Amino acid sequence: MFHIEIRQKNRPLVFYKERLYLILSFLFFLWYNVLKILCAKGKYKMHKKEIANILNDIGLLLELKGENPFKSRAYYNAARTIELLDEDIEILVKEDRLKDIKGIGEAINKKITELVLTGKMKYYEDLKASIPEGLVEMLKIPGLGPKKIKTIYEKLNITTIRELEYACIENRLIDLAGFGEKTQKKILEGIQFVKQFSGQHLYPEAYTEALKLKEYLDMTKTALVTKIAGSLRRKKEIVKDIDILAAASDSSKVMEAFVNYPGVKEVIAKGDTKTSVILKSGINADLRVVTEKEFPYALHHFTGSKEHNTAMRHRAKQMGIKMNEYGRQKM
DNA sequence: GCCC
DNA sequence: CAGTACG
DNA sequence: GGGCCGTTACTG
Numbered sequence A: 001m002f003h004i005e006i007r008q009k010n011r012p013l014v015f016y017k018e019r020l021y022l023i024l025s026f027l028f029f030l031w032y033n034v035l036k037i038l039c040a041k042g043k044y045k046m047h048k049k050e051i052a053n054i055l056n057d058i059g060l061l062l063e064l065k066g067e068n069p070f071k072s073r074a075y076y077n078a079a080r081t082i083e084l085l086d087e088d089i090e091i092l093v094k095e096d097r098l099k100d101i102k103g104i105g106e107a108i109n110k111k112i113t114e115l116v117l118t119g120k121m122k123y124y125e126d127l128k129a130s131i132p133e134g135l136v137e138m139l140k141i142p143g144l145g146p147k148k149i150k151t152i153y154e155k156l157n158i159t160t161i162r163e164l165e166y167a168c169i170e171n172r173l174i175d176l177a178g179f180g181e182k183t184q185k186k187i188l189e190g191i192q193f194v195k196q197f198s199g200q201h202l203y204p205e206a207y208t209e210a211l212k213l214k215e216y217l218d219m220t221k222t223a224l225v226t227k228i229a230g231s232l233r234r235k236k237e238i239v240k241d242i243d244i245l246a247a248a249s250d251s252s253k254v255m256e257a258f259v260n261y262p263g264v265k266e267v268i269a270k271g272d273t274k275t276s277v278i279l280k281s282g283i284n285a286d287l288r289v290v291t292e293k294e295f296p297y298a299l300h301h302f303t304g305s306k307e308h309n310t311a312m313r314h315r316a317k318q319m320g321i322k323m324n325e326y327g328r329q330k331m
Numbered sequence B: 001g002c003c004c
Numbered sequence C: 001c002a003g004t005a006c007g
Numbered sequence D: 001g002g003g004c005c006g007t008t009a010c011t012g
Helices: A002-008 A013-042 A048-065 A069-083 A089-094 A106-118 A122-129 A133-138 A146-156 A161-169 A181-197 A203-220 A251-259 A295-303 A306-318
Strands: A225-229 A241-247 A264-270 A274-279 A284-290 A321-324 A327-330
Touching (some): A048 A106, A048 A122, A048 A133, A069 A106, A089 A106, A106 A122, A133 A146, A161 A181, A203 A225, A203 A241, A203 A251, A225 A295, A251 A284, A284 A295, A306 A321
Antiparallel strands (some): A225 A241, A264 A274, A321 A327
16 A cells, blocks of 8 residues: 555655644644633633622612613522522533523523623623712612612702712702602711711622732732732721732732723722722722732731731830831841 | 513 | 502 | 512601
């Protein structure tokens, strides 16, 4: 046979060259695919909690719009179902098994699928854009629900809690149909109540938010290491912000990645060592970047608490050691 | 919106 | 009574 | 096509 004859022959140099080319291209192909998989793996992954939150938001927004209450409840139910799901949502989407889950039908299945595959949901973004942010915040005020908020918005053109507070003080609510003296008073008290707890966040909320942020930063590979610090690291039940500490030789790249995090709503300050942002969830987040050598000392310092630090430094001093966030040395 |  | 908010 | 939480709790 012809090909057997060929095999047994001495091959000319050109043959090996061709073969080498094939091998190289095959290796390149492998490398390319592995890289592709790694990239896909490192891509921002949608968490179940996030999906649930978006579905929940849709429910709220629909109520504010005055949609069929059962429709918004369908979204609430779907949100709860997704959140309590044991299985990996991405796998469910890829295998198109989402629609088999009780509580998720045609419409919501499509929307979740879009969200998981593209990271966005057109319907949600349009819906959110059509309603002033302040109205959603008003839902936190006890005694105020979507119907009353809708009335306040449409009749008085009020879009923020601040404006609402003034309107109450000026007795402008009692004229509205369905409102009265008691209602107005209750709303005003409700506003005070909400104010009292603004800027305070429960550990589970803040922690999941912080984990997502850390995961994102790690994915960008701009820092050698990142760590959640502050009161969150101390597992305080209530925290007022998220502190993240990173070690890197080039801090600017980390800061740049940080402010480009998809969950950032507003950048408060951006510098070489510290950057502060407000997240879309309403939680403040600080990132501090130090060198690799400083990292352990900085981690201790930024984990705190302030009281712990002063006490520890005082004790160190007595032992003849000077310590700060950058390191420690014998005096 | 979802389910029966 | 009806409408609205709540847990 | 029709139901979807409640001997709710409160306000107007």
